[in-house]
Amino acid sequence: MDFPLFHLDFMGNRMLVAIIAILHVLINHALAVGFAPLVTVLEFRGYLKSKTKPNEGKAWDEMARKLMFFAFIITTSVGALTGVGIWFATSLANPASLGSLIRVFYFAWFTEWIIFVLEVIFIMIYFLTWKRSNESPRRKRQHILFGVWLSIFSWLTMAIIVGILAFMMDPGSWVEKKSLVSGFLNPIYLPQLIFRTPVAMMMAGCVALMVTAYVMKKQNTWKTGIMKYISFWILLWMPLAASGAFIYYWHIPRVMIGNLPVAIGTQQFQNWYGSLVTVMIVVISIGFLVGILGTFSPRRLPKHLLIIPVISSFLFLGVFERLREFIRKPYVIGEYMYANGILVEEYPLYQQTGLLKHTPYSALSEITEENKLPAGEAVFTLTCTRCHTTHGINSVVKRFELMYGTETPLNEEAMKTYMKNMHNVRYYMPPFPGNDEELGALAAWIAEQQRNPKTLEGPQIKGVEVKEIEYKLQNLEK
Amino acid sequence: MMVAILTQIPIPKDIPLPLPLPEWLLVFILVFSFLLHILFINLMVGSSILTFWYELRGKKNNDYDRLAREIATTITVNKSLAVVLGVAPLLSINVLYTLHFYSSNTLTGNIWISIVPWVAVAFLLFYLHKYSWDRLADNKPLHLSILGAGVMSFLLIPFIFLTNINLMLFPEKWGEIQGFFDALTLPNVFPRYFHFVTACMAVTGLFLAWWFGRKKFRMEGRFENLTKAEIKKQMLNLALAATGLQFIFGPLLFLTLPAKGVTWGLFWVILAGATIAVIVLVQLWKILNKKTQIPGKRFYLVLVLFSFLVAFMGTGRHLYRENALKTHKKMMAERTAAHWEAVRKAHENLLLPEIETEKESAFPGQDIFQTNCAVCHAATTRLVGPPMTEASEVYQNDISGLKQWIKKPGRKRLDYPVMTGFPQFTDQQLTDVANYVLEEKWN
Ligand code: HEM
Numbered sequence: 001m002d003f004p005l006f007h008l009d010f011m012g013n014r015m016l017v018a019i020i021a022i023l024h025v026l027i028n029h030a031l032a033v034g035f036a037p038l039v040t041v042l043e044f045r046g047y048l049k050s051k052t053k054p055n056e057g058k059a060w061d062e063m064a065r066k067l068m069f070f071a072f073i074i075t076t077s078v079g080a081l082t083g084v085g086i087w088f089a090t091s092l093a094n095p096a097s098l099g100s101l102i103r104v105f106y107f108a109w110f111t112e113w114i115i116f117v118l119e120v121i122f123i124m125i126y127f128l129t130w131k132r133s134n135e136s137p138r139r140k141r142q143h144i145l146f147g148v149w150l151s152i153f154s155w156l157t158m159a160i161i162v163g164i165l166a167f168m169m170d171p172g173s174w175v176e177k178k179s180l181v182s183g184f185l186n187p188i189y190l191p192q193l194i195f196r197t198p199v200a201m202m203m204a205g206c207v208a209l210m211v212t213a214y215v216m217k218k219q220n221t222w223k224t225g226i227m228k229y230i231s232f233w234i235l236l237w238m239p240l241a242a243s244g245a246f247i248y249y250w251h252i253p254r255v256m257i258g259n260l261p262v263a264i265g266t267q268q269f270q271n272w273y274g275s276l277v278t279v280m281i282v283v284i285s286i287g288f289l290v291g292i293l294g295t296f297s298p299r300r301l302p303k304h305l306l307i308i309p310v311i312s313s314f315l316f317l318g319v320f321e322r323l324r325e326f327i328r329k330p331y332v333i334g335e336y337m338y339a340n341g342i343l344v345e346e347y348p349l350y351q352q353t354g355l356l357k358h359t360p361y362s363a364l365s366e367i368t369e370e371n372k373l374p375a376g377e378a379v380f381t382l383t384c385t386r387c388h389t390t391h392g393i394n395s396v397v398k399r400f401e402l403m404y405g406t407e408t409p410l411n412e413e414a415m416k417t418y419m420k421n422m423h424n425v426r427y428y429m430p431p432f433p434g435n436d437e438e439l440g441a442l443a444a445w446i447a448e449q450q451r452n453p454k455t456l457e458g459p460q461i462k463g464v465e466v467k468e469i470e471y472k473l474q475n476l477e478k
Numbered sequence: 479m480m481v482a483i484l485t486q487i488p489i490p491k492d493i494p495l496p497l498p499l500p501e502w503l504l505v506f507i508l509v510f511s512f513l514l515h516i517l518f519i520n521l522m523v524g525s526s527i528l529t530f531w532y533e534l535r536g537k538k539n540n541d542y543d544r545l546a547r548e549i550a551t552t553i554t555v556n557k558s559l560a561v562v563l564g565v566a567p568l569l570s571i572n573v574l575y576t577l578h579f580y581s582s583n584t585l586t587g588n589i590w591i592s593i594v595p596w597v598a599v600a601f602l603l604f605y606l607h608k609y610s611w612d613r614l615a616d617n618k619p620l621h622l623s624i625l626g627a628g629v630m631s632f633l634l635i636p637f638i639f640l641t642n643i644n645l646m647l648f649p650e651k652w653g654e655i656q657g658f659f660d661a662l663t664l665p666n667v668f669p670r671y672f673h674f675v676t677a678c679m680a681v682t683g684l685f686l687a688w689w690f691g692r693k694k695f696r697m698e699g700r701f702e703n704l705t706k707a708e709i710k711k712q713m714l715n716l717a718l719a720a721t722g723l724q725f726i727f728g729p730l731l732f733l734t735l736p737a738k739g740v741t742w743g744l745f746w747v748i749l750a751g752a753t754i755a756v757i758v759l760v761q762l763w764k765i766l767n768k769k770t771q772i773p774g775k776r777f778y779l780v781l782v783l784f785s786f787l788v789a790f791m792g793t794g795r796h797l798y799r800e801n802a803l804k805t806h807k808k809m810m811a812e813r814t815a816a817h818w819e820a821v822r823k824a825h826e827n828l829l830l831p832e833i834e835t836e837k838e839s840a841f842p843g844q845d846i847f848q849t850n851c852a853v854c855h856a857a858t859t860r861l862v863g864p865p866m867t868e869a870s871e872v873y874q875n876d877i878s879g880l881k882q883w884i885k886k887p888g889r890k891r892l893d894y895p896v897m898t899g900f901p902q903f904t905d906q907q908l909t910d911v912a913n914y915v916l917e918e919k920w921n
Contacts, residue, residue, distance in 0.1 A: 002490035003580055004652070006587040020594065076558050077601035084565065085594035091572070092587055095580040099493050102572050106498035113565045120562045124555050343494070349817075349824035358817070360488035403854075403862045403895075414861055421853045425898045460587030463660075466488045466653030 007458030013093035034204025040147030096341035231294020338430035376445025518560035524682025600631035683717030691772035739802030751790030843914025
């Protein structure tokens with residue numbers, strides 16, 4: 001209502017946020033949270049070996065450094081930028097909600113930021129002083145200690161992010177308490193953490209195994225030893241990841257079902273929940289196989305097939321991430337703000353007087369027969385574009401066509417009735433926030449879109465219309 | 479006397495939640511953390527330009543190639559700090575200027591979001607350049623092109639930030655611009671840009687003079703002819719020249735500021751900064767001529783003076799923003815207050831008896847039907863579900879079967895989607911709506 005609303009008419013804003021966020025979570029888990037401890041352990045092994053077998057120790061140390069190099073490059077570029085990118089994208093996709101969340105969670109994010117700065121500092125020290133640390137055993141020990149610190153701070157950033165995510169999944173109690181603590185006390189917080197930690201370790205192992213297989217020469221005598229060790233690492237975390245996944249799995253329906261007020265949601269959830277078991281079993285068996293094979297007979301590991309555990313462990317996390325879709329309630333902030341950015345409290349006003357009057361970003365206030373179509377477009381922008389496009393992903397026109405069929409043109413009256421009550425039958429959509437004329441204009445515009453499809457450009461391309469208003473000068477001079 | 483004006487300025491309503499901290503504290507955090515952020519941005523941009531310049535000269539003189547390589551190592555750290563240190567001002571500007579900042583972000587949205595992939599790629603280019611130095615020693619054109627692409631990115635990306643930070647100050651322009659390039663050409667973006675790039679060179683010059691001047695930095699074995707003194711001289715000359723140039727770009731920037739935010743207070747703050755800049759120039763000149771030790775007393779004095787200079791400029795920058803938005807913020811506050819008054823009235827309207835009785839109709843079943851079922855079922859035509867003529871027929875003498883179906887439908891007609899269930903209905907509601915369905919004349 002009060003912001004110009006960024007709109008991508010093909011992929012939709014949510015897709016933009018999802019792409020950036022998923023990329024970030026994957027890099028964060030595999031290459032930071034899991035990688036830092038794995039590399040530190042490898043370095044430590046190398047240090048121990050170097051006491052008796054200097055050559056072998058050196059080979060281990062060198063491989064650990066190469067792994068860290070890989071993680072360093074990715075996390076400090078794509079990793080760091082997608083982290084900031086989640087903010088950028090969310091503030092475009094739903095400025096009202098991010099603006100409100102930041103006011104409430106300023107401290108949490110500020111704390112997160114401080115830990116984040118420390119993490120960056122440690123990763124710099126750890127990677128950039130690696131070569132110099134080989135000068136003396138004392139330096140090496142110190143260096144390994146930096147690796148430990150890096151691991152701790154990487155884990156802490158994740159622990160806080162998960163809290164914020166958990167809050168976003170179920171902000172319910174915020175409305176009364178208005179504190180972040182409720183996010184951390186969320187019943188799904190601990191299970192999530194218990195699940196994510198070993199999965200991150202396992203993913204790091206899979207990536208490290210693949211990188212090692214490609215980077216080290218076949219002739220290198222120490223290659224098998226290292227491969228064996230990394231496989232063992234995967235094998236070690238496997239049962240923890242499996243039980244973490246199971247605990248999480250067991251908790252989900254207990255928390256979720258209450259959030260799914262209608263049967264359709266419950267049905268979809270059941271389907272997903274069923275396929276989850278399959279995915280869990282498949283991924284865990286693949287990981288287990290690779291772990292066993294690598295631990296007992298690392299020479300047999302086929303190099304190119306090592307990409308499979310990497311992809312499947314990414315998939316594993318991805319399937320769990322999808323969970324958030326099922327809690328897409330009509331709210332972005334529970335009982336306080338709907339996903340269209342409009343506050344629950346403002347609804348009566350908008351429904352009684354119409355919403356176009358109240359936005360600065362539409363030239364129209366009253367709907368007439370002539371301005372019906374542009375008004376409908378403005379209403380669509382305000383009420384549906386946070387989740388729908390016109391003809392792209394989750395297109396309104398297609399959604400209506402799927403419901404009513406394409407044999408006859410979309411019926412405006414039927415659409416009006418539907419939209420007036422859609423929140424009763426499709427729990428994930430907010431109620432329509434305007435009055436009847438606006439509903440009519442919206443229906444007319446959707447019907448017109450079916451007849452003459454046109455792309456709806458966002459304000460980043462076509463700018464915004466501004467309503468001309470009368471302002472009393474005197475107030476200003478006070 | 480009341481004078482009404484017609485205005486084309488968008489006046490949005492503010493977010494109705496309190497600030498998390500007192501405003502002055504947030505302003506302090508914003509100004510301070512922003513300066514920290516921009517310091518490392520300066521180092522990152524300045525060093526990347528210098529790396530390019532010295533590597534280019536290195537084609538003739540090997541020493542310069544090595545110097546370029548030394549400078550390149552500093553970018554790795556500075557660029558990462560620059561990015562994480564950007565998060566604190568980002569958070570703070572988000573709370574303090576939510577409406578202004580997000581609006582300008584949106585109006586330049588495509589380019590704004592492109593920062594994310596673009597900076598990531600630029601960083602990767604710098605890594606590629608740094609770690610391929612030996613491998614591409616024989617292919618300097620390629621090596622320099624990689625660097626060139628990175629440097630170009632670092633020189634272009636600031637435009638995106640500057641355009642946004644500038645656009646947010648002028649709500650009266652929001653209705654006029656169409657996309658990033660329109661916003662880029664608003665007055666003041668370019669003068670601000672030159673001021674910024676010049677500052678990068680000055681800051682980097684000072685930093686590198688210290689970096690190469692340190693005792694810990696060993697020259698032996700790294701350079702053939704280049705001496706510490708020579709490097710220091712070049713870096714300080716750069717700092718001096720760049721600071722001197724600011725006496726052109728600074729006034730240019732000040733004079734092109736749209737008048738609405740310029741006040742005497744702002745003028746004095748900027749003047750104080752400029753005065754310190756004069757002293758900095760004199761001191762730099764002395765260091766250069768007297769071959770003073772770096773780091774040494776006089777050098778530290780310059781650093782302290784420079785910090786004050788930057789603090790004044792940063793404060794001035796904030797003052798301008800506050801002044802420029804003062805009227806608009808006031809209008810917003812009034813608008814917000816009026817809005818919430820209207821919201822309160824609307825809530826009262828809900829309680830008015832007429833509306834109440836209108837809602838409390840004599841046919842509860844009909845109401846339930848209208849709000850929950852009519853969405854998919856019409857009387858005689860197929861919508862999402864079958865027409866009611868057909869559906870009510872099925873349950874003519876079976877009200878409990880109908881109630882059961884409404885509560886938890888199954889799958890009957892294969893050419894229709896599944897029906898949504900209504901488990902939340904009470905038994906009374908189910909009875910009401912079922913009665914209505916069975917008693918209503920549908921055709
Ligand atoms: C993605 C990480 C970054 C974040 C989170 C970030 C954050 C910010 C914020 C919040 C501001 C506005 C501060 C204020 O006006 O008070 C700002 C300004 C600025 N940033 Fe960054 N930044 C980032 C990366 C960069 C990069 C990579 C560059 C340059 C290559 C850059 C250059 C600038 C410039 C030139 C300004 C404006 C200076 C002015 O208004 O005078 N930033 N940044």
